[in-house]
């Protein structure tokens with residue numbers, strides 16, 4: 001038996017990065033990370049290694065957790081006061097929160113932005129609102145898996 005946390009962190013961020021490599025806007029200057037836990041850190045590491053962003057932003061429910069997140073980093077990251085501020089104008093958005101209700105609304109998002117929606121991995125968890133789910137082009141790695149596990153897909157009915 002081995003602890004899979006480190007592998008899960010790297011593997012999940014790697015899959016998100018592949019999605020961004022294939023689907024992000026041609027000009028992607030601003031990266032926004034919602035959440036400041038383990039997945040936020042692994043996504044930050046992988047995304048900033050592979051892509052060149054002019055600005056990186058982070059938002060998390062508890063501001064002190066955001067401050068702790070950025071204190072560990074060598075490059076500057078902007079701590080945002082709200083999800084709306086964080087995602088406004090962002091080209092690439094990573095959602096890695098433990099939210100169970102939608103925190104990300106369609107009306108705040110720049111047209112064409114790429115969202116790697118990671119956190120809502122249980123049938124009754126949400127990160128993205130219904131309008132966003134309906135308006136977005138949704139890509140999944142497994143249709144069966146998404147319809148069994150993704151709260152954003154199951155509860156929005158897309």
Ligand SMILES: NC(=O)C1=CN([C@@H]2O[C@H](COP(=O)(O)OP(=O)(O)OC[C@H]3O[C@@H](n4cnc5c(N)ncnc54)[C@H](OP(=O)(O)O)[C@@H]3O)[C@@H](O)[C@H]2O)C=CC1
Pocket residue numbers: 008012035036037038039040060061062063065066096097098099100101103117118119120121
């Ligand atoms: N799709 C996949 O393959 C995978 C999905 N996951 C999921 O990704 C999410 C993040 O994982 P991980 O980084 O390891 O977890 P952590 O516990 O390390 O971090 C959780 C983050 O979510 C935030 N958060 C918790 N509850 C809420 C809420 N109700 N509303 C908004 N933010 C909230 C926390 O914010 P704060 O500290 O500021 O309160 C924290 O920043 C989890 O939901 C996890 O289950 C994880 C691995 C793989």
Ligand SMILES: O=C(O)C1=NCCCC1
Pocket residue numbers: 008121
């Ligand atoms: O390994 C995975 O995949 C996980 N998905 C969701 C919750 C934590 C692990």
